Amino acid sequence: MSADDAAGQAFETRVIHGGQQADPLTGAVVPPIYQVSTYKQDGVGGLRSGYEYSRSANPTRDALEANLASLEGGTRGLAFASGLAAEDTLLRALCRPGDHVVIPGDAYGGTYRLFARVLERWGLAWTAVAQQDIDAVRAAIRDETRVVWCETPTNPLLNVADIEVLAGIARDAGAKLVVDNTFASPALQRPIELGADIVVHSTTKYLGGHSDVVGGALVTADPELGETLGYHQNAMGAVAGAFDAWLVLRGIKTLAVRMDRHCDNAERIVAMLRTHDAVTEVRYPDTDDVARKQMSRYGGMVSFRVSGGEQHAVDICGRTRIFTLAESLGGVESLIEHPGRMTHASAAGSALEVPGDLVRLSVGIENADDLIADLRSALG
Ligand SMILES: *Cc1c(COP(=O)(O)O)cnc(C)c1O
Numbered sequence: 001m002s003a004d005d006a007a008g009q010a011f012e013t014r015v016i017h018g019g020q021q022a023d024p025l026t027g028a029v030v031p032p033i034y035q036v037s038t039y040k041q042d043g044v045g046g047l048r049s050g051y052e053y054s055r056s057a058n059p060t061r062d063a064l065e066a067n068l069a070s071l072e073g074g075t076r077g078l079a080f081a082s083g084l085a086a087e088d089t090l091l092r093a094l095c096r097p098g099d100h101v102v103i104p105g106d107a108y109g110g111t112y113r114l115f116a117r118v119l120e121r122w123g124l125a126w127t128a129v130a131q132q133d134i135d136a137v138r139a140a141i142r143d144e145t146r147v148v149w150c151e152t153p154t155n156p157l158l159n160v161a162d163i164e165v166l167a168g169i170a171r172d173a174g175a176k177l178v179v180d181n182t183f184a185s186p187a188l189q190r191p192i193e194l195g196a197d198i199v200v201h202s203t204t205k206y207l208g209g210h211s212d213v214v215g216g217a218l219v220t221a222d223p224e225l226g227e228t229l230g231y232h233q234n235a236m237g238a239v240a241g242a243f244d245a246w247l248v249l250r251g252i253k254t255l256a257v258r259m260d261r262h263c264d265n266a267e268r269i270v271a272m273l274r275t276h277d278a279v280t281e282v283r284y285p286d287t288d289d290v291a292r293k294q295m296s297r298y299g300g301m302v303s304f305r306v307s308g309g310e311q312h313a314v315d316i317c318g319r320t321r322i323f324t325l326a327e328s329l330g331g332v333e334s335l336i337e338h339p340g341r342m343t344h345a346s347a348a349g350s351a352l353e354v355p356g357d358l359v360r361l362s363v364g365i366e367n368a369d370d371l372i373a374d375l376r377s378a379l380g
Helices: 003-008 011-017 059-072 083-094 109-119 134-140 163-172 223-236 242-252 255-274 289-294 309-319 368-379
Strands: 076-080 100-104 125-129 145-151 176-180 198-202 216-220 279-283 301-306 335-337 358-362
Touching: 011 059, 011 255, 059 076, 059 216, 059 242, 076 083, 076 223, 083 109, 083 145, 083 198, 083 216, 083 223, 100 109, 109 125, 125 134, 134 163, 145 163, 163 176, 216 223, 255 279, 255 301, 255 368, 301 309, 309 335, 309 358, 309 368
Parallel strands: 100 125, 100 145, 145 176, 176 198
Antiparallel strands: 076 216, 198 216, 279 301, 301 358, 335 358
């Protein structure tokens, strides 16, 4: 199949074939790991292959980038060394000192730290608002607003923001709507189809899917914006290495089937938690009208609050046997964590602080009955 053949095809086909073709040299059915920095040139200024140096372009990374563009319905995908490297590159490409961005009231902790501790010193102002509150988003827009940054569902509270409405607000303000689609993945939600200008991923999570690689991505449908971002990817240099790009591409091939199982298992666990005496609140987007409109299913991330306060939440995190106590998410194995003391510790004392009695699960693809038994015993 040629790269273009996959364009009109269903998502389950595109994860495997989108942007891909057999290796032109050998017919290898998956792109080889081109572990190489430089490429022979046919005379000064005459490129043999279109490649000159692997920061600028590398065939393995190109294969991943074409696939990412296909999955998100964009024209250009770009792969980075981490999600935060992708975010930093994007913000410096779109903004200059003196500009302003609107960010989610409960952004991913590392994203919040990038704005509050790094880019603020560089001269980028920001306002954090709860993005399910559309009036609050509108009120936060200033003349200097260049970017509306959206994460939906959010981490760790799984709040949902209306991408279509935010796209309209950004457009009216002359700003770009950026959506961090890490939690949903393009299997469940495709922000570009809803009007977003740029999609951000930590490919470390569901796209990689096996907790064996750190990576990031940007995708846009606007060719001109794609050029600008590509220029900055090369100029700033935080690219994905060939082996990491290959691992992410390998992970993506099973994204559709993994996501089906993540959702099946999460739904079973949510049903159990909702009737458990020790659980005071379950955060899962299946009951949200906006989520129903813009997501096909609701993913593998589940958060819940427990009676007995912070200590009980911490104790539960230490008692599971199948759920591994660890940061990160989106892998085949189930993880549990305490956001207040782990992933979101850097937001303590800020507007983005999370409740102490909150536990976050990344539900894996193990047997659902085993997972439920493990949680039940940890809840006591
Ligand atoms: C992990 C994560 C990031 C940051 O990605 P890294 O690959 O860890 O740099 C950004 N946004 C969300 C929602 C994440 O979960």
